[in-house]
Amino acid sequence: MTTMTEASVREFKMPDVGEGLTEAEILKWYVQPGDTVTDGQVVCEVETAKAAVELPIPYDGVVRELHFPEGTTVDVGTSIIAVDVSGGAAPAAPAAQPEPEAAEAAAEPKPEGSGRQPVLVGYGVATSSTRRRPRKGPEVPLQQASSAIQTELNGHAPAAPAATVPAPATVPAPAGADRPLAKPPVRKLAKDLGVDLTTVVPTGPDGIITREDVHAAVAAATAAPQATEPAPAPTPAPVAAPASYDTARETRVPVKGVRKATAAAMVGSAFTAPHVTEFVTVDVTRTMKLVEELKQDKEFAGLRVNPLLLIAKALLVAIKRNPEINASWDEAAQEIVVKHYVNLGIAAATPRGLIVPNIKDAHAKTLPQLAESLGELVATAREGRTSPAAMQGGTVTITNVGVFGVDTGTPILNPGESAILAVGAIKLQPWVHKGKVKPRQVTTLALSFDHRLVDGELGSKVLADVAAVLEQPKRLITWA
Numbered sequence: 001m002t003t004m005t006e007a008s009v010r011e012f013k014m015p016d017v018g019e020g021l022t023e024a025e026i027l028k029w030y031v032q033p034g035d036t037v038t039d040g041q042v043v044c045e046v047e048t049a050k051a052a053v054e055l056p057i058p059y060d061g062v063v064r065e066l067h068f069p070e071g072t073t074v075d076v077g078t079s080i081i082a083v084d085v086s087g088g089a090a091p092a093a094p095a096a097q098p099e100p101e102a103a104e105a106a107a108e109p110k111p112e113g114s115g116r117q118p119v120l121v122g123y124g125v126a127t128s129s130t131r132r133r134p135r136k137g138p139e140v141p142l143q144q145a146s147s148a149i150q151t152e153l154n155g156h157a158p159a160a161p162a163a164t165v166p167a168p169a170t171v172p173a174p175a176g177a178d179r180p181l182a183k184p185p186v187r188k189l190a191k192d193l194g195v196d197l198t199t200v201v202p203t204g205p206d207g208i209i210t211r212e213d214v215h216a217a218v219a220a221a222t223a224a225p226q227a228t229e230p231a232p233a234p235t236p237a238p239v240a241a242p243a244s245y246d247t248a249r250e251t252r253v254p255v256k257g258v259r260k261a262t263a264a265a266m267v268g269s270a271f272t273a274p275h276v277t278e279f280v281t282v283d284v285t286r287t288m289k290l291v292e293e294l295k296q297d298k299e300f301a302g303l304r305v306n307p308l309l310l311i312a313k314a315l316l317v318a319i320k321r322n323p324e325i326n327a328s329w330d331e332a333a334q335e336i337v338v339k340h341y342v343n344l345g346i347a348a349a350t351p352r353g354l355i356v357p358n359i360k361d362a363h364a365k366t367l368p369q370l371a372e373s374l375g376e377l378v379a380t381a382r383e384g385r386t387s388p389a390a391m392q393g394g395t396v397t398i399t400n401v402g403v404f405g406v407d408t409g410t411p412i413l414n415p416g417e418s419a420i421l422a423v424g425a426i427k428l429q430p431w432v433h434k435g436k437v438k439p440r441q442v443t444t445l446a447l448s449f450d451h452r453l454v455d456g457e458l459g460s461k462v463l464a465d466v467a468a469v470l471e472q473p474k475r476l477i478t479w480a
Contacts, residue, residue, distance in 0.1 A: 283442055348377070350384060
């Protein structure tokens with residue numbers, strides 16, 4: 001049987017599957033320890049702040065260990081799975097640990113020359129700064145990251161904590177560093193309890209601070225004022241106690257993933273860009289008739305044809321006539337960036353929250369092409385398979401609140417965009433048409449825009465042009 005060594009084990013790190021993402025939640029593992037994997041095989045599904053993404057492994061081997069269980073949120077760059085690439089089977093028990101010097105030498109990354117390079121965006125860290133620390137003692141539980149992960153993420157050795165609280169069997173951390181060594185769950189516990197990790201004495205292997213060390217520090221800090229009669233010690237930070245609530249009458253849902261990113265983006269947008277919203281009520285009877293005609297057109301066979309398609313086209317026509325609306329505000333450069341392309345965002349409600357994928361270069365598409373792109377965008381979003389790239393680079397957005405029976409709303413801008421159009425429900429209403437009151441199909445449009453770069457005149461022109469096209473869709477022929 002082949003003996004597995006540290007040198008034969010490859011650590012696959014959580015990649016940055018989007019631009020600038022810092023963490024992702026492991027939704028599902030498709031492999032278990034002992035399974036054989038091949039280059040390009042999907043091993044797990046993760047959810048980022050933008051979308052659910054499947055991760056392929058970049059090499060062949062046998063799964064040795066899954067470092068985190070499903071449902072865990074992991075920082076980008078943290079190892080999530082260990083794979084033995086030597087071709088041997090995964091051992092039933094932990095292998096004997098080599099001497100520290102030998103383990104560190106074996107863990108040194110080797111240049112791969114013409115070998116396969118990782119293809120995932122943001123994969124791992126620079127090889128010049130990577131050094132694995134050997135494990136000592138029993139295997140680390142799945143829900144904790146190994147000490148080597150912290151060293152790889154920091155790019156230098158961890159700090160030696162200050163010994164202020166006595167504890168038995170103290171193992172000091174390496175000297176000459178500037179950050180105490182602890183795993184992510186322990187760091188979170190310390191933060192919740194208001195404990196400074198630099199004041200905690202580690203008792204774990206390799207100088208790792210454990211959960212017990214943090215609790216001991218809390219107990220020592222609590223007991224210290226009672227043992228000393230003179231002036232009381234400074235008041236420690238309040239301990240965050242878990243909230244108590246009636247589980248039969250309340251449900252608490254953690255804020256993470258898409259919901260967390262959406263909340264942060266909306267707060268940032270609302271308090272950065274001065275919003276102005278204008279409204280117009282439109283007779284869209286002719287547009288609704290055109291929708292029915294297009295459904296029978298052979299050129300649209302198999303395509304999704306609905307009022308949103310013509311509303312999207314009307315907005316594109318309005319942008320063509322008023323290109324200054326398709327812009328963004330560059331605060332750092334103090335410039336208005338006018339874009340000569342339209343990446344049209346469509347707000348979509350999904351089980352994971354509201355996302356806004358966009359149709360790239362929508363301005364250059366014919367009506368059938370726009371219908372095809374719109375159908376693919378909606379179907380992919382509902383299946384939860386929208387890629388991060390599909391949600392980046394939007395320039396203007398449409399949100400259709402009418403599908404929920406809502407008349408209108410005051411939409412909040414997506415960060416980096418200057419306008420968003422809300423479409424209300426299309427209803428049969430009494431309307432004055434050709435001097436007589438008749439039942440007509442009517443809807444209300446609402447356009448929110450960034451008042452730093454879009455004044456009332458420009459915003460009004462865009463909204464009026466959209467309304468004019470929907471009221472008289474023949475204008476698509478002359479204005480488009």
